Amino acid sequence: MIRLYDHELSGNCYKVRLLLSLLGEQYERVPVDLHPIRENRTAWFLALNPHGQVPVLDDSGFVLCESNAILVYLASRPGVPDQWYPRNDVQALGRTARWLEFATRLSGIISAARNHDLMQEQADIGALRSKARSLLRVLDEHLWFTEQAGRGWLAGEAPGVADVACFPWVMLSGEGGIDRLPWPAIARWTDRVKRLPGFVPMSGVFPASPGL
Amino acid sequence: MSIPNPGRIEPVLWDDWHPVAELAALRHGRRLDTGLLGRPLTVTLRADGAIDACSGPHALPHLDTRYGFVWACLGAPVRDIVKFAAADEPDRIPVTGGSMAVAASGLRAVENFLDLGHLGYVHQGYLGEEPHTDIKPYTVGPREGGGIRATGCRVYQPRPSPADTSGYEVDYIYEVHRPYIVVLYKANPVDRTRMDLIALLLQPVSEESCVAHSFMSYPPHDVNEKSVRGFQQLIFGQDRPILENQLPKRLPLDAKAEISVRADSSSAHYRRWLSQLGVRFGAIPQAPA
Amino acid sequence: MNRWFAVARGTEVPRRHVGHYLLLGQELAVWRSDSGAINAWENRCPHRGVRLTLGSCEGEELRCRYHAWRFASVSGQCTLIPAHPGQKPASTVRVRVFAAVEHDGFIWVNLAQGESPTAPTRVAHVLDSTRSIFVDAPLYAVRETLLDGYPVDSTASRLAVWSKDAYCLSAGNPDHAALVTFLLQPVTDFQTVIHGALHTTVEETARLARLRRHNAAMGTVRDEAERRAAAATGGGATA
Ligand SMILES: N[C@@H](CCC(=O)N[C@@H](CS)C(=O)NCC(=O)O)C(=O)O
Ligand code: FES
Numbered sequence: 164m165i166r167l168y169d170h171e172l173s174g175n176c177y178k179v180r181l182l183l184s185l186l187g188e189q190y191e192r193v194p195v196d197l198h199p200i201r202e203n204r205t206a207w208f209l210a211l212n213p214h215g216q217v218p219v220l221d222d223s224g225f226v227l228c229e230s231n232a233i234l235v236y237l238a239s240r241p242g243v244p245d246q247w248y249p250r251n252d253v254q255a256l257g258r259t260a261r262w263l264e265f266a267t268r269l270s271g272i273i274s275a276a277r278n279h280d281l282m283q284e285q286a287d288i289g290a291l292r293s294k295a296r297s298l299l300r301v302l303d304e305h306l307w308f309t310e311q312a313g314r315g316w317l318a319g320e321a322p323g324v325a326d327v328a329c330f331p332w333v334m335l336s337g338e339g340g341i342d343r344l345p346w347p348a349i350a351r352w353t354d355r356v357k358r359l360p361g362f363v364p365m366s367g368v369f370p371a372s373p374g375l
Numbered sequence: 376m377s378i379p380n381p382g383r384i385e386p387v388l389w390d391d392w393h394p395v396a397e398l399a400a401l402r403h404g405r406r407l408d409t410g411l412l413g414r415p416l417t418v419t420l421r422a423d424g425a426i427d428a429c430s431g432p433h434a435l436p437h438l439d440t441r442y443g444f445v446w447a448c449l450g451a452p453v454r455d456i457v458k459f460a461a462a463d464e465p466d467r468i469p470v471t472g473g474s475m476a477v478a479a480s481g482l483r484a485v486e487n488f489l490d491l492g493h494l495g496y497v498h499q500g501y502l503g504e505e506p507h508t509d510i511k512p513y514t515v516g517p518r519e520g521g522g523i524r525a526t527g528c529r530v531y532q533p534r535p536s537p538a539d540t541s542g543y544e545v546d547y548i549y550e551v552h553r554p555y556i557v558v559l560y561k562a563n564p565v566d567r568t569r570m571d572l573i574a575l576l577l578q579p580v581s582e583e584s585c586v587a588h589s590f591m592s593y594p595p596h597d598v599n600e601k602s603v604r605g606f607q608q609l610i611f612g613q614d615r616p617i618l619e620n621q622l623p624k625r626l627p628l629d630a631k632a633e634i635s636v637r638a639d640s641s642s643a644h645y646r647r648w649l650s651q652l653g654v655r656f657g658a659i660p661q662a663p664a
Numbered sequence: 665m666n667r668w669f670a671v672a673r674g675t676e677v678p679r680r681h682v683g684h685y686l687l688l689g690q691e692l693a694v695w696r697s698d699s700g701a702i703n704a705w706e707n708r709c710p711h712r713g714v715r716l717t718l719g720s721c722e723g724e725e726l727r728c729r730y731h732a733w734r735f736a737s738v739s740g741q742c743t744l745i746p747a748h749p750g751q752k753p754a755s756t757v758r759v760r761v762f763a764a765v766e767h768d769g770f771i772w773v774n775l776a777q778g779e780s781p782t783a784p785t786r787v788a789h790v791l792d793s794t795r796s797i798f799v800d801a802p803l804y805a806v807r808e809t810l811l812d813g814y815p816v817d818s819t820a821s822r823l824a825v826w827s828k829d830a831y832c833l834s835a836g837n838p839d840h841a842a843l844v845t846f847l848l849q850p851v852t853d854f855q856t857v858i859h860g861a862l863h864t865t866v867e868e869t870a871r872l873a874r875l876r877r878h879n880a881a882m883g884t885v886r887d888e889a890e891r892r893a894a895a896a897t898g899g900g901a902t903a
């Protein structure tokens with residue numbers, strides 16, 4: 164039985180919910196109150212994750228924190244199609260690791276910008292937005308050339324955990340005041356992700372119309 | 376000493392109370408830098424439990440707490456902080472729903488809260504769902520004590536509250552008490568003779584930005600504070616991107632600025648009432664006739 | 665202004681996608697109906713002002729995200745108000761639409777209202793196109809930087825402003841036998857997009873390499889134009 168310690172508005176939790184749903188996995192959500200009572204700082208939660216952050220996964224007693232680690236674990240279990248974590252294709256695996264790293268950079272910057280805009284937290288918002296812009300430019304360029312090569316996904320021929328890891332933070336960039344207008348290739352990729360069977364939205368992310 | 380009002384903000388707002396912080400959020404020793412009516416505002420919780428607030432060099436003379444929030448008045452208060460009679464019933468359980476900043480006029484947020492037509496789309500699967508999208512006629516009029524009141528609002532909801540797993544047709548009453556204060560009452564899922572109260576308290580930070588604070592009060596039936604708050608944050612999290620993508624960011628009060636239909640009756644009344652009251656902050660006033 | 669501007673490559677606006685573009689400060693929702701009509705609409709729902717780019721394309725209609733009003737391709741006329749499904753929306757309920765056509769592999773938009781717009785200038789023989797580059801600099805700075813030394817394929821060729829269209833720079837004559845043509849899109853007074861059309865073909869294996877070379881060169885132009893623009897406004901210029 165999979166249990167996810169979760170918060171609706173957390174982009175990192177959404178990564179995990181999205182993959183679970185794309186894999187058609189049943190699971191139990193345990194909401195953790197981050198605002199305002201900071202349940203994530205209480206003793207019971209710190210015992211689960213000493214970093215005091217969601218998401219945390221509990222798969223029948225196997226407890227794991229860090230969203231990327233959870234994605235890799237979930238996608239590597241026996242029976243899950245290889246595409247999600249391409250462990251038998253070294254190049255696709257390398258590219259997957261690269262875009263997981265990218266997702267970490269993106270989430271650090273965009274979550275800080277979003278906490279500034281949403282939760283009134285202190286930040287050098289101009290610097291954050293300009294860093295986010297540089298990252299999104301790299302992503303847009305990569306996706307444009309991917310399309311030119313006849314593919315549509317970050318790391319390989321098929322959607323994988325790299326796409327799932329980047330998608331939430333790209334979508335939430337608007338909530339940190341980061342404009343995606345200059346990046347049309349990103350917009351087409353987010354439409355493709357939204358049309359994957361099993362896609363689920365989160366608050367702040369809207370589904371796409373059915374494709375053709 | 377009073378706070379300077381160089382922008383000549385209308386007394387109906389300047390001399391009124393506005394929510395500026397959630398107490399529970401301050402308890403973590405955080406100094407909150409925020410704003411009110413175009414002025415900077417810093418709210419701090421002192422070690423002795425007292426609350427300090429200042430705008431630039433000026434300490435705020437009028438500061439109070441109610442419903443789990445800190446309230447401030449920059450001018451000379453002409454009336455008390457808003458009071459919801461139902462929340463005073465002794466057996467009720469109060470819950471705060473947190474605070475979220477929004478890059479849009481708070482008046483747009485009030486209008487969104489009153490809006491019936493979006494429930495089946497923006498809150499699809501929770502507060503509405505196709506094909507139950509038609510909005511039946513409801514009644515809007517002045518509210519006793521000021522503001523406006525909409526009654527007879529009925530919407531089919533698949534999941535009206537975190538306590539519900541099945542859908543039914545829900546009765547709503549909406550009341551706008553002050554320009555930036557709005558409340559709704561909906562039948563309690565366990566005891567349908569009593570009403571849940573959900574209030575949206577907008578802090579007008581600037582003309583084009585606000586902080587949305589929410590306050591709920593429930594009859595004592597199995598209220599799980601955490602799930603109620605989570606539900607509220609989920610719902611408001613769905614509204615926020617809509618609000619931030621409305622153009623213009625201020626609320627146009629001219630009836631011709633945006634097209635309205637019968638379902639928008641609350642919105643039309645609200646805009647007219649704001650005009651009559653002379654509210655300009657956060658609004659685009661009606662063009663002179 | 666009765667003038668056409670390229671805003672996107674045609675293939676970059678697939679069906680069932682709503683593209684968000686800006687032209688001369690005007691926000692646009694650009695989409696292609698299932699039957700192939702190109703729409704460039706004011707990015708604002710006439711009901712409560714929500715950006716239509718939040719909405720979704722449903723075939724021959726675009727659906728607004730907030731209350732799901734539907735607007736018909738080409739006319740922008742509202743076809744359904746779900747709050748009152750039995751009532752036919754008044755003919756006044758419509759989105760503001762702009763003239764849009766697809767030509768030579770690009771989507772062209774004309775913001776002129778009322779006057780009947782002339783046809784866009786044709787760029788002959790567009791055989792491929794580069795990635796469009798978004799630049800935080802006004803159009804004149806981008807044009808200047810491009811003219812100052814864009815590395816066109818053959819060493820002898822240089823870019824020049826095309827006599828037929830001041831927003832169009834070309835190496836060779838774009839009426840025939842040009843090498844590369846840049847179409848400049850004024851986004852706002854401070855932002856520009858460079859679209860690049862290529863007029864020669866290369867083998868598929870060399871194609872991606874060529875596109876990468878142009879992308880890198882256009883990126884250098886972007887950085888230089890942004891530097892010049894920052895220096896011109898005195899704002900945070902770094903040498
Ligand atoms: N590196 C972690 C970051 C997780 C994270 O930032 N979680 C946030 C929510 S998105 C959180 O729990 N914040 C509360 C806190 O840090 O106190 C991961 O990817 O899982
Ligand atoms: S704002 Fe577009 S349908 Fe209401």
Ligand SMILES: [Fe+2]
Nearest residue numbers: 487488497614
């Ligand atoms: Fe809403």
